Amino acid sequence: MEALKRIKVLLFLLASLIVCGSSGYRLIEGWGWLDSFYMTIITISTVGFGEVDSLSSPGKIFTIFLILSSVGVFAYTLGVVVNFILEGKFGYLSRRIRMEREREKIKDHYIICGLGKVAQEVIREFLKNRVKFLVVAEEAEIKGYLGQENILYLEADPTKDEVLEKAKIRQARGLISCLSTDKENLFTVISARSFNPALKIITLAQDEASLAKMIKAGADKVILPDIIGGRRMAYMVLKPDILSFLDVVTNRSNEDFSLRLELIEVSSDSSIRGQTLLQAQLPQKTGVLVVAIKKASEGGEFIYNPSSSYKIEAKDKLIILGREEEIQTLKEYIA
Secondary structure, X not given: OHHHHHHHHHHHHHHHHHHHXXXXXXXXXXXXXXXXXXXXXXXXXXOOOOOOOOOOHHHHHHHHHHHHHHHHHHHHHHXXXXXXXXXOHHHHHXXXXXXXXXXXXXXXXXXXXXXXXXXXXXXXXXXXXXXXXXXXXXXXXXXXXXXXXXXXXXEOOOOOHHHXXXXXXXXXXXXXXXXXXXXXXXXXXHHHHHHOOOOEEEEEOOOHHHHHHHHHHOOOEEEOHHHHXXXXXXXXXXXXXXXXXXXXXXXXXXXXXXXXXXXXXXXXXXXXXXXXXXXXXXXXXXXXXXXXXXXXXXXXXXXXXXXXXXXXXXXOEEEEEEOHHHHHHHHHHHO
């Protein structure tokens, strides 16, 4: 932000110098605007071209002050450039300019509000799955986590309506609010829902009493980290083998052997459309296991552990379990 301020000051000084110079020559010498502008440019750039016309004594004095002022602006420019080189801000500035352009064009994206531990985990998963998203967080949080990352972000308070509009909330697919307090998350949910009634909204809640308020405000899902953490600790004692399996499914420490749950929609021209699960032979040909199916029919009923006689329809969503390479094989097979 400091770098951008310096550039804005520099541009302001240059523009002021040109305007004052052109106006001064027109008033003192009575020249036209083009001649006055030309004289100003060759004076402050010190190219050494001849004068437009002979100068009067007041005109010569004005030219002296114009040259001295341009030397001062040049010195400031040199200082800004040297500072940029020493602090390596050219790359940062180019990223900011590119980011501004991308933010103006973004749509069908997800907005992540806040940058705490939960938000950072969401970002990792989104990057891993190549999901288009925009992070909205306070400046201090951005510097601490996204300063050197090639991630699209907006340094602002996500609880403010104008900030959400700047984040293209009306064009977004969903919003994940991971702010530090229930009050901030509630404000964000209310604003987001008012801007986009079709938005998918997921939010955190620290207090279980806030759950009903979040739902009433427009949240589709509310996550209670403390309750989830407590249940997980209980499972470690009561059902350790089940938890060990879940750890395999969600483990990131060993990507080569970890399993993933994935949801894949069957397209209308898919090779398995109209086949039964037995005919499709997904486990045999790809290695994945079909855990459940969300039917394409109205209501989207879930079928858990579907039978081999289930007939696959277009728009059915297969919830499958498998390794990364097996899931990729499935996507290619049913395309």
